[in-house]
Amino acid sequence: MRLKDLGEFGLIQRIQEGCLVKPERVLLGIGDDAAVLDTGGDHLLLASTDMMVEGIHFTLETATPFEIGYKAVAVNISDIAAMGGIPLEILISVGLYPDQEVEFVDELYRGMKTCCRRYGVNIIGGDTVASPRAVIVNVAILGRVEPGAVLYRSTARPGDLILVTGDLGASAAGLDLLLNPKPVSPEAADRLRKRHFRPSPRVEEARAAVETGGLTAADDISDGLAREIQEITSASGVGALLYAGEIPVSPEAREAAAVYGKDPLEYALFGGEDFELLWTCRPEAAEEIRRAVAARCGTPVTVIGEIVPAEEGIHLIHRGRRHPLGKGGYTHFAEA
Amino acid sequence: MRLKDLGEFGLIQRIQEGCLVKPERVLLGIGDDAAVLDTGGDHLLLASTDMMVEGIHFTLETATPFEIGYKAVAVNISDIAAMGGIPLEILISVGLYPDQEVEFVDELYRGMKTCCRRYGVNIIGGDTVASPRAVIVNVAILGRVEPGAVLYRSTARPGDLILVTGDLGASAAGLDLLLNPKPVSPEAADRLRKRHFRPSPRVEEARAAVETGGLTAADDISDGLAREIQEITSASGVGALLYAGEIPVSPEAREAAAVYGKDPLEYALFGGEDFELLWTCRPEAAEEIRRAVAARCGTPVTVIGEIVPAEEGIHLIHRGRRHPLGKGGYTHFAEA
Numbered sequence: 001m002r003l004k005d006l007g008e009f010g011l012i013q014r015i016q017e018g019c020l021v022k023p024e025r026v027l028l029g030i031g032d033d034a035a036v037l038d039t040g041g042d043h044l045l046l047a048s049t050d051m052m053v054e055g056i057h058f059t060l061e062t063a064t065p066f067e068i069g070y071k072a073v074a075v076n077i078s079d080i081a082a083m084g085g086i087p088l089e090i091l092i093s094v095g096l097y098p099d100q101e102v103e104f105v106d107e108l109y110r111g112m113k114t115c116c117r118r119y120g121v122n123i124i125g126g127d128t129v130a131s132p133r134a135v136i137v138n139v140a141i142l143g144r145v146e147p148g149a150v151l152y153r154s155t156a157r158p159g160d161l162i163l164v165t166g167d168l169g170a171s172a173a174g175l176d177l178l179l180n181p182k183p184v185s186p187e188a189a190d191r192l193r194k195r196h197f198r199p200s201p202r203v204e205e206a207r208a209a210v211e212t213g214g215l216t217a218a219d220d221i222s223d224g225l226a227r228e229i230q231e232i233t234s235a236s237g238v239g240a241l242l243y244a245g246e247i248p249v250s251p252e253a254r255e256a257a258a259v260y261g262k263d264p265l266e267y268a269l270f271g272g273e274d275f276e277l278l279w280t281c282r283p284e285a286a287e288e289i290r291r292a293v294a295a296r297c298g299t300p301v302t303v304i305g306e307i308v309p310a311e312e313g314i315h316l317i318h319r320g321r322r323h324p325l326g327k328g329g330y331t332h333f334a335e336a
Numbered sequence: 337m338r339l340k341d342l343g344e345f346g347l348i349q350r351i352q353e354g355c356l357v358k359p360e361r362v363l364l365g366i367g368d369d370a371a372v373l374d375t376g377g378d379h380l381l382l383a384s385t386d387m388m389v390e391g392i393h394f395t396l397e398t399a400t401p402f403e404i405g406y407k408a409v410a411v412n413i414s415d416i417a418a419m420g421g422i423p424l425e426i427l428i429s430v431g432l433y434p435d436q437e438v439e440f441v442d443e444l445y446r447g448m449k450t451c452c453r454r455y456g457v458n459i460i461g462g463d464t465v466a467s468p469r470a471v472i473v474n475v476a477i478l479g480r481v482e483p484g485a486v487l488y489r490s491t492a493r494p495g496d497l498i499l500v501t502g503d504l505g506a507s508a509a510g511l512d513l514l515l516n517p518k519p520v521s522p523e524a525a526d527r528l529r530k531r532h533f534r535p536s537p538r539v540e541e542a543r544a545a546v547e548t549g550g551l552t553a554a555d556d557i558s559d560g561l562a563r564e565i566q567e568i569t570s571a572s573g574v575g576a577l578l579y580a581g582e583i584p585v586s587p588e589a590r591e592a593a594a595v596y597g598k599d600p601l602e603y604a605l606f607g608g609e610d611f612e613l614l615w616t617c618r619p620e621a622a623e624e625i626r627r628a629v630a631a632r633c634g635t636p637v638t639v640i641g642e643i644v645p646a647e648e649g650i651h652l653i654h655r656g657r658r659h660p661l662g663k664g665g666y667t668h669f670a671e672a
Contacts, residue, residue, distance in 0.1 A: 001437070002438065003434055003441065004434040004435060011438075011441065014438070014442070015445045019449070019458065019459035021452060021457070022424070022456045022457075022458055025424070026458055026460055029458065030459070030462070035427070035460035037425065037478075039375045040375075040376075041375045043376065045375060047425070047460060047461060047476075048461055049428075049474070049476055051430075051472070051474060052465075053431050053465055053467045053468075055468050055469060056466050056467065088361070089362065089373065091384065093386070093387040095387060096339055099339070099340060100338065101337070101338060102338065102339060102350070105339065105347065105351070116357060117357050120357055122356045122358055122359065123365070124366065124373070124383060125366050125370065125384055125385060126385060127385050127387045129387050129392060129393070130339075130340075131389045131470065131472075132389075132391050133390075133391060133470045134468075134469045136431065136467075136472055136474075138385070138387060138463075138472075138474040140427050140429075142383065144375070
C-alpha cells in the first residue's frame with residue numbers, strides 16, 4: 001500500500017499507537033490542534049507544529065518569501081487560537097537551496113517576524129539546513145492557556161449550536177487566482193491574495209469567547225468547513241446539521257466564484273486555509289459570545305448549524321433540501 | 337550574496353535581530369543547544385528543534401527508514417542533554433513522497449518510537465505532509481531542568497578543564513564507510529554504522545555530572561570537536577588549549593582511519609555527529625565528575641584540555657607542537 005491510498009488521517013491513526021511512554025504531564029497528545037501539557041505552573045502549556053513544503057503548500061513562482069514566512073507562522077498561531085490559548089514562542093526550521101540569494105532569506109524571516117510581532121510571539125530557536133530540492137519551513141509553536149479555558153474538539157454535545165468567526169472561502173478563491181489567473185476586480189484580487197497568504201488567526205476572538213464560559217468545543221478551519229465539521233463530530237461522537245444559507249461566504253470569494261463558474265459555497269465548504277475558528281456552544285450562550293467577540297475584535301460570529309446525535313449523521317440543508325455532507329475537504333496524500 | 341557564501345553561522349547572526357518581542361518568560365532564546373523558558377513551575381522548560389533532509393543528512397540508499405527515524409529523535413535528545421535537562425516530549429513533522437510505501441513510514445516511526453522509549457520521551461503531536469522531492473523529518477523537543485542545573489555554552493572560564501564523554505570519530509568514520517565502502521572488519525563496520533545512525537545522547541551522564549555541581553559549561557558534539565570548542569569559547573569569551581594525545585578517538589574510527597589513509601584525529605576534530613558531550617569544569621571538580629558518570633552510566637569522561645584567556649586563542653598541542661585550531665568543522669551551506 002502507498003501513502004496516497006492511506007491518506008493523512010489513515011496515516012495518523014496508524015502511527016498513534018505507542019506514542020505515550022511517560023504520560024504524567026501529558027493531558028492531551030496527538031489528535032487535536034495542539035497538545036496540552038501540565039508543566040506545574042498556573043497555566044497549561046500548548047504545543048503544536050506545521051510544515052510547509054515548496055511544490056505542495058506554495059511555489060516560488062506564486063508566493064513571495066515574505067508571504068511564505070508570514071503564513072508559516074500564522075497557521076501555527078491558529079492552532080493555539082483553536083485551543084483557546086495565547087501563542088508565545090516558536091522554533092523555526094528552514095531548509096534552503098545552497099545557492100539561494102540571501103535576500104530571499106531576509107524576506108522569509110521578515111515575513112515571519114512581522115506575523116510574530118503582530119501576535120506578540122517570540123522566536124526562541126530553530127535550525128537552518130541546506131535542502132537541495134525544495135524550500136521547507138517548519139514551525140513548532142508553544143502557547144499557554146488557563147486550565148479552565150482550554151478548548152477541545154471532542155466536547156461538542158447534541159443541542160449545541162455551531163458558530164464560525166469571520167467569513168469563509170477567500171483563501172481557496174485566492175489559490176484559484178494564483179494558479180489560474182482570471183480577471184477579477186483589482187480590489188478583490190488584492191484581498192484574495194492577502195487572505196491566502198496572510199491569514200488572521202483568531203487569537204483575540206477566541207479569548208473573548210472563552211471568557212464568556214459558553215463555548216463547548218473548537219477547531220480551526222485549515223482544511224475546509226466540511227472537513228473540520230467532520231473532525232469535531234467524529235472526535236465528539238456526535239452528528240451535525242449545517243444551514244447552507246447561513247454560512248458566511250466572503251464577498252471576494254463570491255466574486256471569484258462567478259468568474260470561475262463555481263458555487264461560492266464550494267470554496268467555503270471544501271476550500272480550506274481560511275484559519276477562521278469553528279466553535280460549538282450551548283444555545284443560550286451564542287448571543288453573548290457573538291457580542292463579546294464583536295465588542296473586543298469587531299469580528300462577526302455566525303450561527304451556521306447545530307450539533308445532533310451521532311446517528312443523525314452530518315447533513316447540509318441547502319435550498320430546503322437535506323444533503324449528506326461527504327468528506328470532500330482537502331486531505332494531504334489522498335487523490336481527491 | 338548566496339547562502340553558501342554566508343554559511344550557517346553567518347545566517348544565524350543575520351536573523352537573530354528582532355526575535356524577542358515579549359521576553360518575559362524567555363530566559364534564553366537563540367544561541368545555545370536549546371531555549372530556556374520559565375513557565376512558572378518548579379522546573380525550567382527547554383525547547384529545541386532539528387531538521388533532517390534527504391540528500392543532505394541521509395540518503396534512502398544508505399540509511400534504512402528505521403535509522404532515519406531513530407537518529408532524528410536522538411539528535412534532538414542530545415540538545416536537551418547538552419543543557420543538563422531531561423527530554424520529555426517531541427513533535428514530529430514528516431514530509432513523504434505521495435507514492436511512498438506505507439511500510440517505509442511504519443519503519444520510520446518504529447525507529448523514532450524505539451529511541452523515544454529508550455529515553456522515556458512522549459510523541460505528543462506532529463504534522464504529516466506530502467513532499468514530492470525529498471523525505472524530510474523535523475523534530476521539535478521539549479524537556480525540563482531544575483533552575484540551578486541548567487548548563488550553558490557561555491559560562492566557561494579561564495582555568496576550567498575541558499572534558500568529553502565517551503569517544504569521538506566513529507560517526508564520521510561510519511559516514512566514510514557508507515559513502516565509499518572499503519574493507520574494515522565486520523565488527524567495526526557494524527559498530528561504525530550504529531554510531532552513525534543510532535547515536536546515544538548522554539542524558540544520564542549529564543544528569544550525573546550536573547549533580548556534582550562542578551560543571552561550568554556544556555555543548556553537544558554535533559559538528560565536530562573543533563567546531564564545538566569554537567562555539568563554547570566564542571560564547572564564553574575565552575580561548576582553549578587542547579591536548580591532541582588525550583582526545584579519546586574510538587577504536588573503530590582508528591581502524592577505519594587506517595583503511596581510508598586518514599589521521600584518526602581528523603575524524604574526532606572535524607567529523608561531527610558523535611553526540612558526545614563537551615563540558616568544562618573547575619579543575620578540582622574533574623575527578624568527582626568522572627567518578628559520578630562512571631558510577632551511574634559506565635561512560636568514560638576524559639580531560640582533553642583547558643580553557644585559557646581569549647587572547648591566547650584556540651590551540652591544539654600535537655606531538656609537542658602548538659597548532660592554531662581553525663574552524664574546519666562541518667558547517668551547512670559553507671563550501672568547506
